[in-house]
Amino acid sequence: MVEPFVQLAPAKVNLALHVTRRREDGYHDLESLVVFADLADELEARPATADTLTIGGPFGKGLGTGETNLVSRAVAAFRARWPNAVEMGLAMHLTKNLPVAAGIGGGSADAAAALRIMASLSNIPVALADLADMAARLGADVPACLVSAPLVARGVGEVLTRLPEFPSCHIVLVNPLIPLATADVFRRLRAHDNYPLPELPSPLTRPAQLGIWLAETRNDLQPPAVKLVPVIGEIVEELGGTQGCILARMSGSGATVFGLFGSAGQAHQAAQVMRASHPDHWVAAAPLLVS
Numbered sequence: 001m002v003e004p005f006v007q008l009a010p011a012k013v014n015l016a017l018h019v020t021r022r023r024e025d026g027y028h029d030l031e032s033l034v035v036f037a038d039l040a041d042e043l044e045a046r047p048a049t050a051d052t053l054t055i056g057g058p059f060g061k062g063l064g065t066g067e068t069n070l071v072s073r074a075v076a077a078f079r080a081r082w083p084n085a086v087e088m089g090l091a092m093h094l095t096k097n098l099p100v101a102a103g104i105g106g107g108s109a110d111a112a113a114a115l116r117i118m119a120s121l122s123n124i125p126v127a128l129a130d131l132a133d134m135a136a137r138l139g140a141d142v143p144a145c146l147v148s149a150p151l152v153a154r155g156v157g158e159v160l161t162r163l164p165e166f167p168s169c170h171i172v173l174v175n176p177l178i179p180l181a182t183a184d185v186f187r188r189l190r191a192h193d194n195y196p197l198p199e200l201p202s203p204l205t206r207p208a209q210l211g212i213w214l215a216e217t218r219n220d221l222q223p224p225a226v227k228l229v230p231v232i233g234e235i236v237e238e239l240g241g242t243q244g245c246i247l248a249r250m251s252g253s254g255a256t257v258f259g260l261f262g263s264a265g266q267a268h269q270a271a272q273v274m275r276a277s278h279p280d281h282w283v284a285a286a287p288l289l290v291s
């Protein structure tokens with residue numbers, strides 16, 4: 001049996017997200033502090049006669065394997081741009097550990113993982129800038145997911161500044177398992193010209209420093225998302241009240257809410273509290289990826 005090529009597709013968390021402008025094309029300019037959790041979908045690829053995709057894992061049910069899947073779209077986009085770069089077909093298997101349409105970029109992370117696999121199997125050099133361009137065409141979050149390290153995203157998500165250092169933090173994610181479409185949340189947004197992110201402290205090395213900075217920021221998509229799914233507001237309040245929680249806020253366009261903690265022990269304790277009061281929600285705790 002041939003060993004598969006494996007790439008992880010870590011969950012994206014928008015610690016802060018300011019929407020600064022509605023553009024002519026209907027998209028929105030934003031400024032977001034984006035981090036990734038050590039919690040991921042997994043994409044495996046084995047040599048095969050043709051490209052195929054199968055899906056498993058706790059959130060795999062009901063997710064199409066055809067050309068609407070972001071993994072298939074990423075592979076097709078790569079092959080269209082570099083037709084002879086990867087000569088063999090690939091049998092891909094996606095283990096879907098992250099909830100879908102949840103504001104933690106699952107599909108975008110899967111697409112980025114597929115691009116990484118294709119680039120690593122390519123027999124011609126693929127410039128990172130070209131791969132990033134392709135990522136941006138697949139979705140606003142895909143360029144950030146290609147990096148999967150702390151960064152500030154601007155534009156619609158394609159202008160990225162990596163952060164040289166980041167405090168070691170832990171995160172709790174709570175999702176009420178109500179899918180929320182990104183486009184629906186943006187459609188409900190009333191104020192499109194909010195102020196940009198304040199300047200980040202430098203160096204940024206301690207969780208408490210991050211907490212002080214985050215207190216001056218928002219997720220502008222949280223109010224419209226709460227209108228669509230009111231339980232998001234309740235989760236923010238409850239998670240924010242757990243011991244050691246530096247900040248609780250919605251990620252991306254929701255409905256996942258994150259809680260930020262300085263220690264693994266506090267995060268696991270908070271996760272237990274949330275599981276006990278919401279046995280029907282998805283609750284996970286993990287360190288942030290900091291390098």
Ligand SMILES: C[C@](O)(CO)[C@H](O)COP(=O)(O)OP(=O)(O)OC[C@H]1O[C@@H](n2ccc(N)nc2=O)[C@H](O)[C@@H]1O
Binds near residue numbers: 014028029103139252
């Ligand atoms: C809100 C974020 O999650 C923050 O990280 C992302 O910007 C969303 O990224 P994504 O899910 O990859 O979004 P896409 O699939 O590209 O866009 C879905 C829809 O959301 C809206 N959209 C998305 C991103 C953006 N900057 N402005 C928008 O108005 C558009 O109506 C778009 O048709």
Ligand SMILES: Nc1ncnc2c1ncn2[C@@H]1O[C@H](COP(=O)(O)OP(=O)(O)OP(=O)(O)O)[C@@H](O)[C@H]1O
Binds near residue numbers: 070099101107108
């Ligand atoms: N591999 C995939 N995994 C998850 N969703 C996918 C995938 N491929 C296509 N999709 C579609 O993409 C849509 C968005 O899913 P995704 O999980 O990326 O949303 P999200 O977490 O809200 O993303 P974001 O934080 O980028 O807004 C879903 O409605 C789903 O049908």
